[in-house]
Amino acid sequence: ETGVTQSPTHLIKTRGQQVTLRCSSQSGHNTVSWYQQALGQGPQFIFQYYREEENGRGNFPPRFSGLQFPNYSSELNVNALELDDSALYLCASRLSLGGANVLTFGAGSRLTVL
Amino acid sequence: DQQVKQNSPSLSVQEGRISILNCDYTNSMFDYFLWYKKYPAEGPTFLISISSIKDKNEDGRFTVFLNKSAKHLSLHIVPSQPGDSAVYFCAALSNAGGTSYGKLTFGQGTILTVHP
Numbered sequence: 491e492t493g494v495t496q497s498p499t500h501l502i503k504t505r506g507q508q509v510t511l512r513c514s515s516q517s518g519h520n521t522v523s524w525y526q527q528a529l530g531q532g533p534q535f536i537f538q539y540y541r542e543e544e545n546g547r548g549n550f551p552p553r554f555s556g557l558q559f560p561n562y563s564s565e566l567n568v569n570a571l572e573l574d575d576s577a578l579y580l581c582a583s584r585l586s587l588g589g590a591n592v593l594t595f596g597a598g599s600r601l602t603v604l
Numbered sequence: 605d606q607q608v609k610q611n612s613p614s615l616s617v618q619e620g621r622i623s624i625l626n627c628d629y630t631n632s633m634f635d636y637f638l639w640y641k642k643y644p645a646e647g648p649t650f651l652i653s654i655s656s657i658k659d660k661n662e663d664g665r666f667t668v669f670l671n672k673s674a675k676h677l678s679l680h681i682v683p684s685q686p687g688d689s690a691v692y693f694c695a696a697l698s699n700a701g702g703t704s705y706g707k708l709t710f711g712q713g714t715i716l717t718v719h720p
Contacts, residue, residue: 494647523706532608532693532710533648546707580647584706593706595640595647 494519494596496581502602508569511599513581515562519594522564524556525580527598533580539564568601576603607631608696610711617718623681625714627694630675634696638708639668639679642691651692652679684718691715 495514503509515522521540525533535548539558553569562583568575578598585592609628617623625639635656640648654661654668654677661668667680681688694711 521706523708525708525710530712532610532695532712533708535707535709538706548707582647582706593650593708595649597645597647 494581494583494594496579496596496599498599499597500600500602502604503571504604505571505573507571507603508567509571509601511566511568511579511581511601513564513566513583513596515564515581515583516594517562519562519583519585521585522558522581522583523593524564524566525582526550527578527580528574529577536566571603573603576601605630606712607634608694608709608711610692610694610714612714613712614715614717617684617716619686619718619720620683623679623684623688623716623718625679625681625692625694625716627677627679627711628675629677629696631696631698631709632675633698634709636697637668637670637677638695638697639666640693640695640710641688642693642713648693681716684716686718686720689716689718 497512523538524536527533536550538546542558555567558564578600580598582593582595638653639651641651642648652663652666652668654670670677691713693713695708
């Protein structure tokens with residue numbers, strides 16, 4: 491399987507709810523990063539997972555959490571949603587020995603918080 | 605604190621001419637820089653990169669220049685084609701290597717429009 495697939499593509503939640511976004515990485519890609527892209531901004535690093543453990547986190551609160559599974563899929567969970575969480579969430583994966591130039595991004599999940 | 609800045613939100617160029625996209629950074633620890641292109645409804649795709657030990661890297665129509673003293677890099681596209689119309693992001697890494705490769709710091713992006 492090639493490419494990175496994200497689901498859902500669009501979703502709407504209300505403030506205070508919880509959301510789970512999913513990412514299916516390219517086979518063999520054991521490192522996955524998640525990014526938040528607000529409207530008119532560049533992607534902002536949330537965290538990275540390697541072999542099912544978090545190994546790097548950006549400036550995001552603990553209500554942003556993740557999971558990585560042995561089948562190269564991963565999840566981003568956001569609790570207690572706030573209006574500012576409205577954004578495009580991007581998943582990116584690579585082989586652990588690969589450089590940044592082989593980081594493969596998905597098309598993203600667009601979250602709207604009302 | 606915006607560590608990577610693309611100060612031009614948009615750029616319009618005629619087909620066949622040169623497109624120059626600019627990027628400035630403030631973090632001296634950045635040692636690897638990349639350009640990504642993004643079409644609507646698609647994820648960013650890697651275009652070209654440069655290590656801080658170089659000042660130029662070329663790949664076909666795309667050339668990236670790095671001026672470390674000015675903390676400035678630019679992407680040149682020659683000749684520009686209508687298919688190049690997209691959002692271009694500059695990104696940077698510090699301590700490039702191993703696990704750091706997934707932790708990119710992006711600029712805000714520049715919308716490039718190439719007119720036929």
